[in-house]
Amino acid sequence: MDDPVRVLAGPLQVLAAFGEHEHVTRVAEALGLGQPTVSRALARAQRAAGVPLFVPDGRGVRLTPAGRALTATAARALAEVERGVREVREDDAVDTGRVALGFLHTLGAAAVPALVRAFRQDRPRVRFQLHQGAAGALLDQLTRGEVDLVLTSPVPDRPGLRTAALAEQPLVVAFPGDHRLAVPGPVRLAEVAGEEFVLFERGYGLREAADALFDRAGIVPRVAFEGQDAHTLRGLVAAGLGVAVLPSAQRGTSEAFAGVFPGVFPGVVERPLAGPGSTRVLGLVWRDEPLPRVTAAFRDLVRERRELLVP
Incomplete structure (x- = not known):
């Protein structure tokens, strides 16, 4: 599998590595790239910055003050990208991920705890981020991506959302x-x-x-x-x-x-x-886009165990 950080932030990775090694050959060796690839990435970074980042230094180049400032910024940005990749992978993992669930207050005392307990019987390490609220507010959170699933009533008919009616x-x-x-x-x-x-x-x-x-x-x-x-x-x-x-x-x-x-x-x-x-009809709602694997698994369990929603 390709290194996700290199795919997402390739030129930044080269720029940050040059800030550490300040030598094209050593950067190429550290990243497992060819020297021409490193040189092209540095040239793209300089064009994008619009200011000189490097000056000739013998047979190589060295950083300008602007280059030093930008390589430090690139290193911080890469750390954030790496952290983000780790988080989304962890959240997606079907046995250890995170489910962001919104639900009506009236489902919080019994129905949601019963569904979470049923799901965690086979996946005890899965984490849940729970949001309670009014139906309209929950759907707004779903649209903004703050939750991935919503248990609500009435079941909405909105563009961009998928629904499953579960129980009366x-x-x-x-x-x-x-x-x-x-x-x-x-x-x-x-x-x-x-x-x-x-x-x-x-x-x-x-x-x-x-x-x-x-x-x-x-x-x-x-x-x-x-x-x-x-x-x-x-x-x-x-x-x-x-x-x-x-x-x-x-x-x-x-x-x-x-x-x-x-x-x-x-x-x-x-x-x-x-x-x-x-x-009233209780239903499950999610965005019309791929769900994290662990969230899709929980969605499927809710549909299979819909009897837990009502007495």
């Missing part, structure tokens, strides 16, 4: 435990039209889903509180400050808070939402 997650209406509608069984949105609501802030996928439900039912909700985290919203519901449209509780979340499924938060009763739009 039921939506519920969360009531305070002493609410008159805190009873078993499904509930229609029309039954709670007059309640005060605790909703996610705009920009979150669940707010988009809730707004679509209200529009479909012809309801203009009275919004008492807006938040960014499902646990906070459930806490507000438990305090009797409103009702909330939320995804159904995940088993891991339930066990962490109450030890009983589906009750996820003391003082909260969740009833399945009845009617059209009573579920």
Whole structure:
């Protein structure tokens, strides 16, 4: 395999080596190149710089002050190139690389830990860089290259992105435990039209889903509180400050808070939402370009183990 540093920064490598050896023959020997190749690389560097980097010195050449300054800069640049090559190779390695994953807050308590654990059973040295946020912000991070995969809802339709719909997650209406509608069984949105609501802030996928439900039912909700985290919203519901449209509780979340499924938060009763739009689709999104090998492997596991996303 070709030396990636030589391919990416060949003239810089020759220039830095000349700064160390100050002799064309010794540079050629150090880099395993022919002397004519070294001479041509130095000439290209000088033309690109636009100032004299070398002056004749007997049968050879020596550096000018500008040449010395630029060879020092070239050495630092090469060190950065070498570090970058090592990092991207390490991040790409299927057994020891790094997965940059973005996901919704509501998937952080159980679904994402379960998927990461399943993947690391066979690849215990793989590292994860995890980003939580609103759906729109996560997709912006994906577009900028800050993450390589995003678990989100709704599944977007954007140029330059590829998607895979994975699972449907039921939506519920969360009531305070002493609410008159805190009873078993499904509930229609029309039954709670007059309640005060605790909703996610705009920009979150669940707010988009809730707004679509209200529009479909012809309801203009009275919004008492807006938040960014499902646990906070459930806490507000438990305090009797409103009702909330939320995804159904995940088993891991339930066990962490109450030890009983589906009750996820003391003082909260969740009833399945009845009617059209009573579920949200969870999906996986990535850029339409080659993924690092380790990220592609994790993507494939998520698609195979999609049952871990929902109760």
